[in-house]
Amino acid sequence: MSKAAEQFDAADCVCSVGMKLTWDINDPKLPQDLKQFDAFQEWTDGYVRYIYSGEDKNAQRHLSGWAMRNTNNHNCQILKKSCLGVVVCARNCTLQDGGKLQLRPAICDKARQKQQKKLCPSCNSALELIPCRGHSGYPVTNFWRVDGKSIFFQAKGVHDHPRPESKSETEARRSAVKRRMSSPHFSQKRRLVEPEMGRYHDIPFPNLHQLSCMEGPDRFNIIEPNFPNFQSQPYTTFQNTEPYKFMYESMGEAPTTLQKPANPRLYMTRPHYEFPVSGCLGSSSYTTLYKDPASPPSEAESNKMGGGLTGVSHSPPTISHERNYDPKMAGWKPILGKAPYSERGDYGPLPANGNHHYYNSEYPCRYTGPAPTTPTALQTIITTTTKVSYQPCPKPSVVKYGENVYDVKGLPNCSALLEETSPTSYSDLKIPEDSSVIKSVHQDALPAKMERAENFDSYRYGGYAPNSYPDRVAHPFRYDGEY
DNA sequence: TCATGCGGGGTTA
DNA sequence: TAACCCCGCATGA
Numbered sequence: 242m243s244k245a246a247e248q249f250d251a252a253d254c255v256c257s258v259g260m261k262l263t264w265d266i267n268d269p270k271l272p273q274d275l276k277q278f279d280a281f282q283e284w285t286d287g288y289v290r291y292i293y294s295g296e297d298k299n300a301q302r303h304l305s306g307w308a309m310r311n312t313n314n315h316n317c318q319i320l321k322k323s324c325l326g327v328v329v330c331a332r333n334c335t336l337q338d339g340g341k342l343q344l345r346p347a348i349c350d351k352a353r354q355k356q357q358k359k360l361c362p363s364c365n366s367a368l369e370l371i372p373c374r375g376h377s378g379y380p381v382t383n384f385w386r387v388d389g390k391s392i393f394f395q396a397k398g399v400h401d402h403p404r405p406e407s408k409s410e411t412e413a414r415r416s417a418v419k420r421r422m423s424s425p426h427f428s429q430k431r432r433l434v435e436p437e438m439g440r441y442h443d444i445p446f447p448n449l450h451q452l453s454c455m456e457g458p459d460r461f462n463i464i465e466p467n468f469p470n471f472q473s474q475p476y477t478t479f480q481n482t483e484p485y486k487f488m489y490e491s492m493g494e495a496p497t498t499l500q501k502p503a504n505p506r507l508y509m510t511r512p513h514y515e516f517p518v519s520g521c522l523g524s525s526s527y528t529t530l531y532k533d534p535a536s537p538p539s540e541a542e543s544n545k546m547g548g549g550l551t552g553v554s555h556s557p558p559t560i561s562h563e564r565n566y567d568p569k570m571a572g573w574k575p576i577l578g579k580a581p582y583s584e585r586g587d588y589g590p591l592p593a594n595g596n597h598h599y600y601n602s603e604y605p606c607r608y609t610g611p612a613p614t615t616p617t618a619l620q621t622i623i624t625t626t627t628k629v630s631y632q633p634c635p636k637p638s639v640v641k642y643g644e645n646v647y648d649v650k651g652l653p654n655c656s657a658l659l660e661e662t663s664p665t666s667y668s669d670l671k672i673p674e675d676s677s678v679i680k681s682v683h684q685d686a687l688p689a690k691m692e693r694a695e696n697f698d699s700y701r702y703g704g705y706a707p708n709s710y711p712d713r714v715a716h717p718f719r720y721d722g723e724y
Numbered sequence: 725t726c727a728t729g730c731g732g733g734g735t736t737a
Numbered sequence: 738t739a740a741c742c743c744c745g746c747a748t749g750a
Contacts, residue, residue, distance in 0.1 A: 303728085311729055312742070320729075323742080349726050350744075379741070408727090415726095 259290035259394065266290075266319055266384040266395040273389050283407060285383070285396045293392040300392040303385045306407040307373075307400060308346040312382065323380035324373035324398070325353070327405040330361035331369040345405035346370055375401040 257279045262272050272292065279291040281299040283306040293300035303309075309322035328344035336342060342361055347353040357368055373380040376398025384395040406414070 310727090313729090313731060313733095313744095314740080315731080317730080322728095347726070348728075352726055382741095 257289070257291050259292040262292075264290065264393070266386050266393060271386070271388045271393055272391070275391055278391065282394075284404065285394070286381075287396065287399050289396050291394040293394060295387065295390040295392055297392065300385075300394065303383075304408060305383060306404060307381070307383075308348060308405050308408075309383055310348045318386055320385040322383045322385070324375070324382070324400060325380070326371045326373040327402045328356060328368050328370050329403070330364060331367040332361065332364055334361060334364035334366065336363050341403065342368075343403045343405050344368065345408065345411045371402045373398075373400055373402055375399045 258275060258277050259279055264271050275292055278294040278297070281293055281297050281304075282289075282291055283299070283304065285291070285305065285307075295301075303320060303322065305322070308325040308327070310325055312321045312323040314321040325346040325348065328342075328346050330342040333341065342363060344356070347356045353370070357370055359368055360366065361368055375381040379398070381396065381398030381400050384393075384397070386393045386395075405411075
């Protein structure tokens, strides 16, 4: 096997162990005695399956970057979790660094309700929970099952919202806040600024540091400055910590690098969804919604977006549940006139016909991430385009490895991998014929999600040349990687 | 205080 | 009946 092929094999996002094999979390018999396991995936998305080692701590804890809460499926064997979505600024304001507030929803219901009463650290408006409806109008679900020495993971649905903070980020932030709160330095500052607290609302453009220092513990608790998880900086939340450094420093916390690069994200000129070519592209192959880095928001746009640190208005915080933001503003556009939601229970499952609150015909997804404004955003561009089709998985034209995409002609395809790694002890295991992997993906994905493509000629995979939207459409398969 | 897992129970197709 | 979801409770960090 060539070096390239070895790397290809090693890439868990290309042909994960879980996706090489055909199994379902509900199968009475799952693959056994696996010699190879998937590396833990923090940011799974799409209809994917992984098989982790039973000794994998993250898998044991059923961790996920997404905020997943336990959902009862009345099956003790299988742990089911559903995605809570993401907490954002109700005004969709832009943070100082151009990012958006994307907090991790608290898992605990009560904590989440409290969380939603807090205010945006940037513009002081309310926070809003965007529920996940990536699975037929229901939250994306993750299934965990321990079987033998393996931990089986299966995800259903494609997250239709930005990533929240990862758990580690949230924990780090909380501990940083605690440290900050208990530090003598903070107490001293607090004493100094407390007499000024009454003037808070007169401060034209409070930044996080000011808020943190001026508002005391309670306020701190309310604000909990977010470490933005920029869609514009996919999968590198902390790769470039400089923009957020002040936040950490204001809390006595050095920038962390807690979030390991998980899934590469792809830039889009227009937000749209991709389905993972499971087994071939794996969970890393989807994208949420990224605007083209080449088209950052104009000054006017930034201001229109609700201010943020550079343009906070003094009008009282307003929560518009009827908002109908212009998509061009990287905003939100509910299709239905109905208030989008407030919390789980305020909305019912959406019909699968795509009347998603945040969908519209032009933007298949309800969330349009902020246009990247930092140069670093350009560093994580992935130049791939893979068109979704029912082509067999074993012979993908393009696979993604890391942040690059490779034409795998000449490389071992999934079939070869299967042949090499198929367990013998799992007699019931079905080896994909015409890519059961893909089949399984679409069996799951299509019924509910076809509507997303209604006005978006097709689901496309992969990234593109960052500055060339026509390219992205015209060349769905392209070799853009380089060894 | 909150994350996590379990389990009862309601709703819908 | 199955497959969803919501909710409350217990537990542990």
